[in-house]
Amino acid sequence: MFNIEYVLENKIISKVTYQSNLTKLLQDLYVIKIFNALDKKGINARLVGGCVRDAIMGNEIFDIDFATPATSEKITEALESQNIKVYPTGISHGTVTAVINNTAPFEITTLRRDVLTDGRHAQVEFTNDWQEDAARRDFTFNALYLDRGGTLYDYFGGIQDLQNGIVKFIGDPEQRIQEDYLRILRYYRFFLRYGKEHDISSKNATIKFQDGLKNLSKERICSEFFKILEHDNPLQILKIMEKNEFFQIIFGKKIENFNFFILERVLEFQRSAKEKIILNRLFALFPEKAAFFKRTLKLSNKQLLILKALYETSSYNISDENLFEINYRYGFDIAEMFLQLKLITTTPNIYNTICSNIKNLPSIFPIQGKDLIDMGIESGARMGKLLSACENFWVDSLGKATKAECLAFLQGML
Numbered sequence: 405m406f407n408i409e410y411v412l413e414n415k416i417i418s419k420v421t422y423q424s425n426l427t428k429l430l431q432d433l434y435v436i437k438i439f440n441a442l443d444k445k446g447i448n449a450r451l452v453g454g455c456v457r458d459a460i461m462g463n464e465i466f467d468i469d470f471a472t473p474a475t476s477e478k479i480t481e482a483l484e485s486q487n488i489k490v491y492p493t494g495i496s497h498g499t500v501t502a503v504i505n506n507t508a509p510f511e512i513t514t515l516r517r518d519v520l521t522d523g524r525h526a527q528v529e530f531t532n533d534w535q536e537d538a539a540r541r542d543f544t545f546n547a548l549y550l551d552r553g554g555t556l557y558d559y560f561g562g563i564q565d566l567q568n569g570i571v572k573f574i575g576d577p578e579q580r581i582q583e584d585y586l587r588i589l590r591y592y593r594f595f596l597r598y599g600k601e602h603d604i605s606s607k608n609a610t611i612k613f614q615d616g617l618k619n620l621s622k623e624r625i626c627s628e629f630f631k632i633l634e635h636d637n638p639l640q641i642l643k644i645m646e647k648n649e650f651f652q653i654i655f656g657k658k659i660e661n662f663n664f665f666i667l668e669r670v671l672e673f674q675r676s677a678k679e680k681i682i683l684n685r686l687f688a689l690f691p692e693k694a695a696f697f698k699r700t701l702k703l704s705n706k707q708l709l710i711l712k713a714l715y716e717t718s719s720y721n722i723s724d725e726n727l728f729e730i731n732y733r734y735g736f737d738i739a740e741m742f743l744q745l746k747l748i749t750t751t752p753n754i755y756n757t758i759c760s761n762i763k764n765l766p767s768i769f770p771i772q773g774k775d776l777i778d779m780g781i782e783s784g785a786r787m788g789k790l791l792s793a794c795e796n797f798w799v800d801s802l803g804k805a806t807k808a809e810c811l812a813f814l815q816g817m818l
Contacts, residue, residue: 425459430552434504435468437488438512439552445482447474449512450534450549450557457545460566461598470512471549473532476500479512497528516540518583535559542580542587543594544572569600577609585616589628592645596635611648618653622702625654629701633682639668642689655690655700663689666745673744673755676737683707684741687714713738714745722746722758728802731762732769766803769795771810779814790814 429435429451442449449472458465472479476498480490483502491509493501498514515537516528531537534557538547544562551557565572571594573580573587581587588610595602617625632638645651646659667688674681690696694712697703703711713734720726720742731739739762747755771794776787797813798805805813 425462426456426550426554426556429455429459429465429468430550430554432468434507434510436552437486437504438470438483438502438510441483441486441488442470442472442474442479443552444486445474445478447472447478447482448551449474450551452549453541453546456548456550456556457562457566459550460548460563467508468510470510471515471534471537472512473515475514475530479514483512498530539574541574542584542590544574545598547574566598569598570603571595571599571606572603573606573609577603577606578613581609581613581616585613585620586624586628588614588617588650589625589632592641593628593632593635596632596638596641614648614650614653617650622700626701626703629654630682633685634678637671638685639664639671642667651689655696657690659689663691666691669747670744673747676740676744679707680710680737680741683710684714684744687711687741688745691715691718710738710741714741717742718745720746724802725800727758727762728765729799731765732767732799732803736762769798770807771795771798771814775807775811776814779811779818781818790817793817 435451439449449470451468452471453467453469455465455468474482476492476495479500480492483490483500489503491501491503493499493511494513498516500512502510502512504510514530515532515534517531517533517536518528518540528540534549538549538557538559541547543565544560545566546562547558547560548562549557556563560574571591573591591606591610632641635641642659643664646664649658652658667685670684670688676684686697691714693715694708697711698708717726717730717734717738720730722743727739727743730742740759743755743758747758771791773783773787773791776790777783781787781790794810794814794817798810801809
């Protein structure tokens, strides 16, 4: 059993309440393997950031990161000597990534300090000073370190802020934001997860320097904004962001109150995969053509196709005919998302019933090209037109038309 100790301003205070969660993190077999590999080469390392923060809070841990005074070359040598795969994912910033048995990656980064920032990127120098490394991080509770012996290092009162539900920048909020304007969005994302009351100076700084968001790449904005949208209930923060015109800067348009009403209803339905939940919430806020999202965010072709389908079906009302057509032409996922956007006056139980009914609808058109060839029709534009007309006939029948009836329809067109 580890004896977790809390170090703040060089004073050690026992914190028994954290023991079970932090010891579980320290007892992770892959964490132990990395510590062991580094120890064999005399490299001092600590767990850092989100994994320590979330262990304290008893939350699920997604990313496990390490910090160490050692260089990337020495880290790589130590890990590879123990047959751990290492990838140079951020050498210029002192970061390598370790992968054990194809598990989630572990980032190991050399201690550093920022020497030059431009609002997007930072030039760094490496250091042996743990507090210098902590000082360059964004929020107090993201600058927590845990060594393998069970000592917890908190240089800026992050644990108290975590307990009080306060998201607070390390140092001067205005300076920290100007170093990297993405910290504006990160402030609201972390407030969603941990916030109870705003640190006024931190919040005011995000509003004062919101124009800096224009300097960020679409990729970075998209990544951070999606993390806000995936939260169980982002409505409060989104309304604050809209009130202070963040969306006017990011997307070039405001959100109408009606869009918030639609989003509020969409939040009641959580059946889809995470990506589709996010995209449906995004479309609820901005019911725009896919070109709008391509211009303002960095999305994959798959994501753009989903948003295109949502726009194309947005004018439909709920009817058996429309649900059948959407399910057939776009698939069940789009039909489900369509329902979430449309069912603004009903209950999740009715929604679930309709979804179950959609799953039982026919989804395979019974006619293929070879059927037309058998009828003496050659491949080409004419065949395509006949197939399309027959498909529309089948869709209009809600999939009830049999293959024989479809063939009879085609025969009548010849």
